[in-house]
Amino acid sequence: xxDVAGKPCIICVAITGSLxxxxxxPAVPITISEQIESTHExxxxxxxxxxxxxxxxxxxxxSDPERFGRLMEGIQLHCPGMIVQLSTGGRSGAGKTxxxxxxxxxxxxxxxxxxxxxxxxxxxxPPDLVDWLAAEMxxxxxxxxxxxxxxxxxxxxxxxxxxxxxxARPYVQFVMxxxxxxxxxxxxxDIYVDTVHDLFGDDIPWCAAGIGRHQLEVxxxxxxxxxxxxxxxxxxxxxxxxxxxxxxxxxxxxxVLAAQRHDRPIATPAQARKIxxxxxx
Numbered sequence: 001x002x003d004v005a006g007k008p009c010i011i012c013v014a015i016t017g018s019l020x021x022x023x024x025x026p027a028v029p030i031t032i033s034e035q036i037e038s039t040h041e042x043x044x045x046x047x048x049x050x051x052x053x054x055x056x057x058x059x060x061x062x063s064d065p066e067r068f069g070r071l072m073e074g075i076q077l078h079c080p081g082m083i084v085q086l087s088t089g090g091r092s093g094a095g096k097t098x099x100x101x102x103x104x105x106x107x108x109x110x111x112x113x114x115x116x117x118x119x120x121x122x123x124x125x126p127p128d129l130v131d132w133l134a135a136e137m138x139x140x141x142x143x144x145x146x147x148x149x150x151x152x153x154x155x156x157x158x159x160x161x162x163x164x165x166x167x168a169r170p171y172v173q174f175v176m177x178x179x180x181x182x183x184x185x186x187x188x189x190d191i192y193v194d195t196v197h198d199l200f201g202d203d204i205p206w207c208a209a210g211i212g213r214h215q216l217e218v219x220x221x222x223x224x225x226x227x228x229x230x231x232x233x234x235x236x237x238x239x240x241x242x243x244x245x246x247x248x249x250x251x252x253x254x255x256v257l258a259a260q261r262h263d264r265p266i267a268t269p270a271q272a273r274k275i276x277x278x279x280x281x
Contacts, residue, residue: 002224002262002263003226004223004224004226004262004263004264005262005263005264006263006264006265007226007264008264008265008266008267008268008271008272008275009223009228009229009259009264009265009266009267010048010049010205010207010228010229010267010271010272010275010276011046011047011048011228011229011230011231011252011255011256011259011266011267012047012048012049012050012051012085012207012209012228012229012230012231012232013039013042013047013049013050013051013230013231013232013248013251013252014051014209014230014231014232014233014235015029015035015038015039015042015050015051015052015053015232015233015234015248016028016029016030016035016038016052016053016055016233016234017053017232017233017234018053018061018089018091018234019061019091019234020233020234020237021059022059024237025233025237025238025244025245026244027233027237027244027245027246027247027248028233028237029233029248030055030059031055032054032067032070032071032074033074035052035054035071035074036071036074036075036078038233038247038248039075039078039079039082039248040075040078040079041247041249042232042247042248042249042251042252043078043079043082044249045249045250045252045253045256046252046255046256046266047082047231047248047252048081048082048083048266048267048268048269048271048272049082049083049085049108049272050075050079050082050084050085051085051087051110051145051230051232051234052068052071052072052075052084052085052086052087053087053089053234054067054068054071055067061091063088063097063098063099063100063101064100064101065100065101065103065104068086068101068104069101069104072084072086072104072106076281079269080269080281081268081269081270081273081281082269082281083107083108083269083272083273083276083278083281084106084107084108085107085108085110085145086101086102086104086106086108086109086110087109087110088101088102088109088110088111088112088133089110089112089147095129096129096132098129098133099132099133099136099137102133102136102137102139102140102142103136103140104140105140105141105142106142107142107273107278107279107281108142108143108144108145108171108276108278109137109142109144109145110144110147111130111133111134111137111144111145111147111166112125112130112147112149112153113130113146113147113148113153113156113157114130114149114150114152114153114156116149116150116153116180116181116182117180117181118178118179118180118181119178119179123149123181130156131165134160134165134166135165137166138165138166141279143171143276143277143278144166144170144171145171145172145173145207146166146170146171146172146173147173147175148172148173148174148175148182148192149175149178149181149182150181150182151182151191151192151195154172154192154195154196154199155199157170157172157199158199158200161200167277169200169204169205169277170200170204171205171206171207172196172206172207173206173207173209173230174189174192174206174207174208174209175209175211176188176189176208176209176210176211176214176218177210177211177212177213177214177215177218178211184210184211184214184217184218186221189208189218189221189225190225192208193206193225193227205227205228205275205276206227206228207222207227207228207229207230208221208222208227208228208229208230209230209235210235210236211235211236212235212236212238213236213238213241215231215235215236215251216254216258219231219255219258220261223258223259223261223262223264224262228267229255229259231248231251231252231254231255232248232251232252233245233248233251236251239251239254269281
């Protein structure tokens, strides 16, 4: 039996993102009602965190607080206890508009703490904006999920913790497999895990996300190493090279199997909240 056997595994489902469209995969939920329905299916399959973006009437990404509010309300109604994590990512808006929804007081929100290259652009997260987003999260009692696209981002999170900009038990997620950013390579993954433990302690919770074809292998690495898993149509629209994923729930089911292969039970929303130090849902 492995050292991680019996350790509850949190599954986060990234339901839609900013880029996938129905032309890519008809199962991608775009409208608020579609997202709520897809999230409920994923919740029933074992997801305890919903990572959320919203789209406008043309299906383009937006940071509209009103749309985020309707989505959060619907998820809370239909998925009792599920942790709603709103995205402050840079494809949905510019500058402080990216944090306009934080006043809704979601349990969590994503926080990218540094810039890096994406396939065709620079993902800009200037220090003044990062500081402002962190301050807004602190004001509204929102726990940040640190999205690490580079090793330096983990060290930046530690610096922010040392300066009380974020809490003493940050939740770091490695994002692996984005072209021009951190590769999905096992020895790189191992360095990231070791770095998180060196900086924040052996008992700190962390998560990993693999983009595209790397989703399943990164899920497997994280499950084996005692981390938590992210899946969903934002990151990957396929079950395998030739098969489109029929739903977010289908991808959650694959993440569940990865956890089970390492004798790890799936965390309930209440367990996930306790692990992450969140208020009860």
